[in-house]
Amino acid sequence: MSDESSFDHRKLSNRILMALVAGLVFGVALNLTIADLPWVRTFVIDGALTVVGEVFVRLLSMLVVPLVFVSLITGVSALSDPASLGRIGGKAVFLYMLTTGVAISLALIGALIVQPGVGASPVDQVAREISAQPSFGQVLINMVPRNPVRAMAEGDMLPIIIFAILIGLAVAMSGKAGERVGGFFSDFNVVIMRLVEFVMLVAPIGVFALIAVLGATTGISTFLGVLKYVILVLVMLIVHAVMTYSLLLKFTTGLSPRAFFSKLRAVQAFAFSTASSGATIPVTLKTVEQRLGVGKSVASFTVPLGATINMDGTAIMQGVATIFIAQYFGVDLSFTQMLMVVLMVIMASVGTAGVPGVGLVLLAGVLASVGLPAEGIALILGVDRVLDMTRTAVNVTGDCAVSLIVAHSEGEFDQAVFDGSQPGGTVVTEAAAKS
């Protein structure tokens, strides 16, 4: 089988974007015409389209645990200086929290100015089960797996990361045996990355199906009563994605934000259509390494970590939603309460995997911390899927930006790959070596 020639990022990005638009047009056309016919609903929407879309998301999710495990072991064992791991981790966690702090603050300010809850008349007040969130201390305890196999079975990202880092360090310190084991994982990593490419090749079909289902099943009337809320969240997401990351990138690395964004189209489309930064990890990892030029030792750590603890887009939704709900119920939040919201939002995202809809679950904790009723969530439930998709695209953009900044500061950045003058990453390098 041919190697890198079979995989053209740019062509694929274009095909995925075309599929996204085609899926939307097809879905909305169904919605406006025959979506209510029983056979269309059963065989087309709930049948073919849903099956294809879900299978695609599963194919991606299937790769997450093995890929994170194997690539982290490979990345950590290849570090020339294991002490740099602490620095990389410290910088990544700091930047993830900083950007989330900026995101939630922007959202609160925007919402205080626009007042989305004043005059809102939500139509979709569905009751929702709210599960209790573990305390922050418990999150820290849970980071260390009692049983790594169970952590993997449950796709629990933080304990998997800790276990893989420890194995990677041990591999680096085990002489000849370590070299053999490390060599195996490094080869395995190439194989799994190849599998990621296979899944990416069928992505246009999966994306089409996912978006078509959305278009066919979303009622426009749901949006009308909370339109101010929806528009404000979307605007703040765009402002944060464009402004915060561009400024941060420019000041810390001097790299062109425009070049950065131009490489993220495919990964953003994946995040958007799956609404899961967790399921997007394989594509994020591939993009960060092979398009942005981030070294494996950094990417294999910062990407899965970011998919778990970094949710800037989610923070924006939570900020706007908190103010929206407070205004809807006629509650005035004090400055101290708002600070509490900022802290809660930053803390809440740590330890919760990036899966669809998790932002709403976390919102319950945020609301409770300032004495707002959790039932308020029912007000925005009907419109959440579209916002979830959009905020997930912002979440992964943040993961990519932070990975790039950390790699740049650690000398783990390849300018030639970023400039596009040289293909990067393990798969391509291996393939090139063979040819």
Ligand code: ASP
């Ligand atoms: N779906 C988001 C993600 O995976 C989380 C959320 O906001 O619900 O990043």
